[in-house]
Amino acid sequence: xxxxxxxxxxxxxxxxxxxxxxxxxxxxxxxxxxxxxxxxxxxxxxxxxxxxxxxxxxxxxxxxxxxxxxxxxxxxxxxxxxxxxxxxxxxxxxxxxxxxxxxxxxxxxxxxxxxxxxxxxxxxxxxxxxxxxxxxxxxxxxxxxxxxxxxxxxxxxxxxxxxxxxxxxxxxxxxxxxxxxxxxxxxxxxxxxxxxxxxxxxxxxxxxxxxxxxxxxxxxxxxxxxxxxxxxxxxxxxxxxxxxxxxxxxxxxxxxxxxxxxxxxxxxxxxxxxxxxxxxxxxxxxxxxxxxxxxxxxxxxxxxxxxxxxxxxxxxxxxxxxxxxxxxxxxxxxxxxxxxxxxxxxxxxxxxxxxxxxxxxxxxxxxxxxxxxxxxxxxxxxxxxxxxxxxxxxxxxxxxxxxxxxxxxxxxxxxxxxxxxxxxxxxxxxxxxxxxxxxxxxxxxxxxxxxxxxxxxxxxxxxxxxxxxxxxxxxxxxxxxxxx
Numbered sequence: 001x002x003x004x005x006x007x008x009x010x011x012x013x014x015x016x017x018x019x020x021x022x023x024x025x026x027x028x029x030x031x032x033x034x035x036x037x038x039x040x041x042x043x044x045x046x047x048x049x050x051x052x053x054x055x056x057x058x059x060x061x062x063x064x065x066x067x068x069x070x071x072x073x074x075x076x077x078x079x080x081x082x083x084x085x086x087x088x089x090x091x092x093x094x095x096x097x098x099x100x101x102x103x104x105x106x107x108x109x110x111x112x113x114x115x116x117x118x119x120x121x122x123x124x125x126x127x128x129x130x131x132x133x134x135x136x137x138x139x140x141x142x143x144x145x146x147x148x149x150x151x152x153x154x155x156x157x158x159x160x161x162x163x164x165x166x167x168x169x170x171x172x173x174x175x176x177x178x179x180x181x182x183x184x185x186x187x188x189x190x191x192x193x194x195x196x197x198x199x200x201x202x203x204x205x206x207x208x209x210x211x212x213x214x215x216x217x218x219x220x221x222x223x224x225x226x227x228x229x230x231x232x233x234x235x236x237x238x239x240x241x242x243x244x245x246x247x248x249x250x251x252x253x254x255x256x257x258x259x260x261x262x263x264x265x266x267x268x269x270x271x272x273x274x275x276x277x278x279x280x281x282x283x284x285x286x287x288x289x290x291x292x293x294x295x296x297x298x299x300x301x302x303x304x305x306x307x308x309x310x311x312x313x314x315x316x317x318x319x320x321x322x323x324x325x326x327x328x329x330x331x332x333x334x335x336x337x338x339x340x341x342x343x344x345x346x347x348x349x350x351x352x353x354x355x356x357x358x359x360x361x362x363x364x365x366x367x368x369x370x371x372x373x374x375x376x377x378x379x380x381x382x383x384x385x386x387x388x389x390x391x392x393x394x395x396x397x398x399x400x401x402x403x404x405x406x407x408x409x410x411x412x413x414x415x416x417x418x419x420x421x422x423x424x425x426x427x428x429x430x431x432x433x434x435x436x437x438x439x440x441x442x443x444x445x446x447x448x449x450x451x452x453x454x455x456x457x458x459x460x461x462x463x464x465x466x467x468x469x470x471x472x473x474x475x476x477x478x479x480x481x482x483x484x
Contacts, residue, residue: 055152055235062156063218065193067242075184075264076251077160077244080108084148084237085159085228088199090137091148098139106137112245114163119203123169124421124438126430132163132199135243147236154235157219159197159227160190160242165250167200170208171362172249175396178212180246182273183264185216190242195219197227211343215277249391262395268402271368275347282348290328292321295335295349297358302419302442305359305379308334314449322460337363355459357452360384360441364393367403373464375404377455381443382416385409385483389441394480401466406455409483410445417444451484 069079082093095102115131117123140148160181166172177198184190196213198205200223210221228236247253252261287293294315296308305311315332335356337346350356350369356376358364367376378393390407397405410416419442421429429435458479462468472479 052147052152055154055156058156059152059154063193064155065158065191065240067158067190067194067240068188071187071189072242074257075180075187075189075244076112076247077184077242078109079240079242081240082151082153082237083241084140084144084151085224085241086145086148086236087230088136088224088228090135090241091140091144092137093140093151097137106139107134108137109135109243111135111163112251114165114245114251116164116201117166117168119168119206122421123166124429124435126428129430129432130201132201135199145230151237152235153237153239155239157193157195157235157238158190158240158242159195159224159238160244161197161199161224162244162246163199165248167198167209168203168206169362170206171365171392173206173209174212174365174368175249175392176251177246177248178209179265179267179270179396180248181213181244182216182270183266184246186266186269187264192216192218194242195227196221197224199224201225207341208343212274215274261391262399265396266400267368267396268372268400271370272372272402275351275369278344278347282344282351285348285352287331287352288329290326292325292327292330292354293352294319294330294332294355294357295353296332297356297361297363298334298336298338299359299361299363300338302421302444303359303361303381304444306417306444306446311357311447311449311452314452318449319453319456322457325460335363337366355456359445360389360392367393367397367405370403372402373404373466375406375459375462377406377408377452379445379447380407380409381440381445382410382413383440384437384443385411401469404459404462404466404469404480406458406480407482408447408451408455409481410447411483415446415448415484419443448484451482454482 067079072078080090080092084091084093090108092108096104097106097108111132111134113131115129118128118130121128123129142149162177164173164177166176181196185192185194194217196217198209202225205221205223213221226232245251247261248265249261253259253263296305296312296315298308299305312332312334316330319330319332321327321330335349346366347369350366351371353370354374356364356367356370356374357379358377359379359381364376364378370376376393376397380389394405394407397403419439421442422439462472
């Protein structure tokens with residue numbers, strides 16, 4: 001159809017002319033093959049040392065990650081392909097998120113109710129337990145950043161992205177995240193070319209996350225927020241990403257799976273492999289050959305052992321080794337675990353300890369880093385002796401019995417003191433039902449020396465034998481569980 005401009009209103013002629021000129025320019029631009037990323041971005045692409053060029057060059061020489069797609073669901077994961085991540089937002093290059101005929105929705109993954117603890121605050125305060133925001137997915141458009149407009153999908157690393165439950169507590173992180181992710185490697189579901197990528201809502205990553213996961217990956221552990229920053233050099237677009245909600249202490253396996261929450265998990269292997277990874281970097285801590293070493297975890301603010309000094313003195317002066325023991329002397333020492341950045345020091349210390357003693361708490365997770373055939377004693381305050389709480393330390397230890405778990409439950413109210421939180425201002429506390437359990441957990445206790453001596457005699461009877469421990473607990477269900 002022929003268009004005549006003469007018969008139109010002047011304004012109509014003006015706007016039509018603009019449209020025609022724009023169309024001509026667009027046609028010319030297409031014919032000269034200008035890159036979609038713009039002229040400045042094109043110059044960067046041609047620079048051999050640019051982040052984009054580095055990603056392109058690496059594709060030809062790298063060892064690409066491998067994973068078993070059909071088995072991901074058993075571990076709470078799914079794979080998405082051709083995805084860029086910009087400032088925490090997932091940009092998906094697939095028709096299912098593009099407006100139009102094939103659009104199915106943009107909620108591609110649900111975090112399953114995962115929550116985190118606000119760092120620096122007690123876990124039972126109002127607002128400490130905070131749910132993660134659901135991840136945002138969208139299609140790619142012409143308004144995307146330059147590296148997303150013309151993406152190079154990195155095939156050399158594969159981010160495994162997850163929303164860790166209670167990540168700012170070292171014990172909970174190990175049981176709910178690190179051990180389940182380690183299990184995926186053990187089972188061959190993923191390999192070392194995975195890139196561990198926790199979502200932490202903008203908080204800086206605690207050192208122990210890096211220390212626990214780096215031994216199992218060829219790539220740097222980075223938070224999603226850091227990895228997807230526009231200021232970051234390197235890839236932000238990936239051939240494949242994994243989105244996960246690992247099955248662990250908090251995210252239990254669905255009932256229909258008919259599997260325990262710790263199914264697949266190998267806590268003993270996990271701890272020993274971490275020690276081996278760092279062994280050549282561990283500081284030397286002297287221990288005389290033939291010394292039976294007991295470490296008592298110190299706590300200064302809650303869950304204190306009120307007669308701590310008395311127990312330490314008794315252990316050093318009164319604890320008797322059994323006749324015929326290969327040990328020659330006893331050394332009982334205080335152990336301070338308040339400094340989470342002394343990771344190598346703690347690992348080295350654990351390698352010298354024969355029995356670790358402490359109140360229920362994150363410090364006891366360090367039993368995983370002790371030598372095979374050693375033991376730990378968990379002291380549980382009045383009213384807190386619930387089978388659910390055994391999942392923190394007793395159950396993980398019995399998966400492989402590398403270390404032998406014992407529990408001393410305090411049942412006499414005379415030996416327990418109410419927690420400071422319960423005695424304080426009730427208006428600062430969360431109204432969640434579980435908070436009452438935290439009052440019980442955070443009590444201070446007094447430990448009877450005779451109970452402690454009974455535990456040590458049972459430990460001596462095992463002679464560091466895993467088989468002896470298993471047989472003893474089968475013959476006497478209360479062998480590893482004492483009450484006072």
